[in-house]
Amino acid sequence: KAGVTQTPRYLIKTRGQQVTLSCSPISGHRSVSWYQQTPGQGLQFLFEYFSETQRNKGNFPGRFSGRQFSNSRSEMNVSTLELGDSALYLCASSFRTPWDTQYFGPGTRLTVL
Amino acid sequence: DQQVKQNSPSLSVQEGRISILNCDYTNSMFDYFLWYKKYPAEGPTFLISISSIKDKNEDGRFTVFLNKSAKHLSLHIVPSQPGDSAVYFCAAMTYSGAGSYQLTFGKGTKLSVIP
Numbered sequence: 001k002a003g004v005t006q007t008p009r010y011l012i013k014t015r016g017q018q019v020t021l022s023c024s025p026i027s028g029h030r031s032v033s034w035y036q037q038t039p040g041q042g043l044q045f046l047f048e049y050f051s052e053t054q055r056n057k058g059n060f061p062g063r064f065s066g067r068q069f070s071n072s073r074s075e076m077n078v079s080t081l082e083l084g085d086s087a088l089y090l091c092a093s094s095f096r097t098p099w100d101t102q103y104f105g106p107g108t109r110l111t112v113l
Numbered sequence: 114d115q116q117v118k119q120n121s122p123s124l125s126v127q128e129g130r131i132s133i134l135n136c137d138y139t140n141s142m143f144d145y146f147l148w149y150k151k152y153p154a155e156g157p158t159f160l161i162s163i164s165s166i167k168d169k170n171e172d173g174r175f176t177v178f179l180n181k182s183a184k185h186l187s188l189h190i191v192p193s194q195p196g197d198s199a200v201y202f203c204a205a206m207t208y209s210g211a212g213s214y215q216l217t218f219g220k221g222t223k224l225s226v227i228p
Contacts, residue, residue: 004156045218105156
């Protein structure tokens, strides 16, 4: 069974730009969650999508948004990038709920200059 | 305010011995606790979880203990192996029903198992 894939793996942007990251979950998984990992804050939950609907949201500003498509693939968008948005963005999929076993992708490393 | 704390940023253990990773939390409303392991350049891997109504869950070499009165959980790895060397994250979840929840992570503990 193919794992969770994330594209691109690395990205460099400048302040003020926007970025879109993509996540393809494991086949059959309907829950997709996004996380931000930074050295200072550790791993933080961004949001979770289930059946094309945002079901849960962490404490991030509205510049962070996402969506899920009918095939469960998900995208995350960050608008008006700030230096502090530099992080590893991780996507995880699970069958139905996050406490079903979650499988993480390798992440997208975003650097904002 | 950090609701989930892993106070030891790193831990070194001899191969074959027990590794004990600790996690403290402040929110008594957490319903579920999870441990993840992360190798460099890879995404985290789910290890083991425990419901707040239990005090122990075991899966092979991994056992998680929950002490609700102390708001403390620990992950025991016995025996420790060099392949266990990774960063371990503790996470806690509050569940509001109908699929609604909040998930909070600790900052991780880097475990080094010395051969």
